[in-house]
Amino acid sequence: MSKVKKQATSPLRSRLSQHNQAFHQSLNQLWQHSLSTWITLAAIAIALSLPAGLYILLGNLKTLTDDKREVPTISVYINQNITAQQAQDRAELLSELNDIENVKLIKREDGLKHMKQVAGVQDIIDTVGGNPLPHVLVVTPRMSLFGDPGVDLDGLAQRLKSYPEVDSVQMDIEWVQRLRAIMQIAERVVLVVAILLALTVLLVVGNTIRLNIENRKEEIEVTQLVGATTGYIRRPFLYGGFWYGFFGGILSLVIVHVSLLFLIPPVDKLAVLYGSQYNITGLGVWVTVIILVFSSLLGLAGAWLAVAQHLRKQFAMIDV
Numbered sequence: 001m002s003k004v005k006k007q008a009t010s011p012l013r014s015r016l017s018q019h020n021q022a023f024h025q026s027l028n029q030l031w032q033h034s035l036s037t038w039i040t041l042a043a044i045a046i047a048l049s050l051p052a053g054l055y056i057l058l059g060n061l062k063t064l065t066d067d068k069r070e071v072p073t074i075s076v077y078i079n080q081n082i083t084a085q086q087a088q089d090r091a092e093l094l095s096e097l098n099d100i101e102n103v104k105l106i107k108r109e110d111g112l113k114h115m116k117q118v119a120g121v122q123d124i125i126d127t128v129g130g131n132p133l134p135h136v137l138v139v140t141p142r143m144s145l146f147g148d149p150g151v152d153l154d155g156l157a158q159r160l161k162s163y164p165e166v167d168s169v170q171m172d173i174e175w176v177q178r179l180r181a182i183m184q185i186a187e188r189v190v191l192v193v194a195i196l197l198a199l200t201v202l203l204v205v206g207n208t209i210r211l212n213i214e215n216r217k218e219e220i221e222v223t224q225l226v227g228a229t230t231g232y233i234r235r236p237f238l239y240g241g242f243w244y245g246f247f248g249g250i251l252s253l254v255i256v257h258v259s260l261l262f263l264i265p266p267v268d269k270l271a272v273l274y275g276s277q278y279n280i281t282g283l284g285v286w287v288t289v290i291i292l293v294f295s296s297l298l299g300l301a302g303a304w305l306a307v308a309q310h311l312r313k314q315f316a317m318i319d320v
Contacts, residue, residue, distance in 0.1 A: 029212065029240060037244075040208045044248030047201050048295055049255040051194035052283065056256065058186055060280055074157060075170040076137040082165045084108075087135040090165050094139060099156060101142040108133045134167060198298055205244050205302030209237050213310050234307045238300060245299020249292045257282060 031037075078087045084107050095103040141156060157169050260282050267280055283291070 029236070036208075040204060040244055041248045041251050043204050044201050044244060044295070044299075045251035045255055047197040047204070048249060048252035048291065049259075051190060051197055052252060052256050052291060053259060054190045054193060055287070056260070056280075056282060058183075058190055061186075062183070072141070072153070072171065074139040074141065074153070074160065076139055076160050077167045077170070078135040078137065078165050079167045080134055082135060084135060086165060087137065090163065091137050094137065094160075099142050100139055102140040104138040104140075106136040106138060108135050198294075201245070201248070201295065201298045202302045202305075205241050205299045206306040208244065209241055209303045209306035210310070212240065213237065213306065230311055234304075234311070237307045238303050241299040241301075241303020241306075242296055243299070245296040245302075246292060248299065249295030252295070253283070253288060253291065 078090070084105075087107075088105055091103040091105045094100055139156075139160065141153060153171060157171050160166055160169050260280060264280055
């Protein structure tokens with residue numbers, strides 16, 4: 001029984017030994033050709049760092065503007081004959097609706113105090129006499145600036161107009177629609193750039209592995225003569241492509257974070273000038289992992305294509 005178990009495990013041990021050999025052989029090849037390796041890694045890193053940097057830029061723009069204060073509000077002007085308590089009761093009822101995030105009551109007295117602080121308005125108020133301003137309800141819809149709006153603003157405005165206490169409703173959402181359109185275009189641009197540069201990484205790795213195959217062409221032919229399988233021949237090149245993608249991804253992350261460190265001081269200075277405490281956000285843990293996995297898979301795919309093309313050519317020559 002021990003003999004049967006030994007025979008069953010020997011192919012597995014052999015396969016693991018071959019993977020271990022290809023693993024170290026691919027690393028040695030990168031180390032032996034350090035200059036060409038660094039050139040290839042630099043090309044991969046630059047290609048990967050550009051979409052990563054654009055992703056960070058887009059994320060920071062969203063963080064900068066995606067604030068509750070930036071969500072469009074609806075100004076609901078109450079009839080002059082409605083008291084402050086009645087306006088407050090209406091505000092509390094509106095705040096319980098599912099599509100409304102918050103309702104703030106601005107009493108006519110508070111509005112008048114604010115108007116008096118504006119230069120030139122005091123004389124106009126004295127001429128009119130009394131307080132011509134109504135109570136105002138500032139309604140904040142339950143929506144996200146860049147995500148799914150989730151609220152029909154036009155329909156909400158029509159409902160607000162239907163209440164007997166309401167005199168008029170004012171809403172300005174054109175700037176929100178423009179900003180959303182711009183951000184959607186920016187997202188599409190980042191996606192297109194990422195796809196094009198991913199193809200660039202694929203081609204760079206594939207061409208590098210193809211050159212490695214050409215340099216080791218005689219060695220490959222000898223191993224085939226002694227009975228090496230296509231999997232045995234392919235394996236070290238696949239590991240090589242994996243390392244190109246993995247180390248290129250690490251180098252791209254270094255480039256992105258160094259660039260962020262270079263941008264932090266002027267951004268902080270600009271934030272201070274505007275009286276803000278805005279901080280640049282970088283790549284999160286999950287995005288970092290995704291970049292490394294994606295770059296490694298791109299390297300692996302490029303190596304696979306290069307080796308598959310070489311093997312097809314060789315088999316075609318044998319058939320002829």
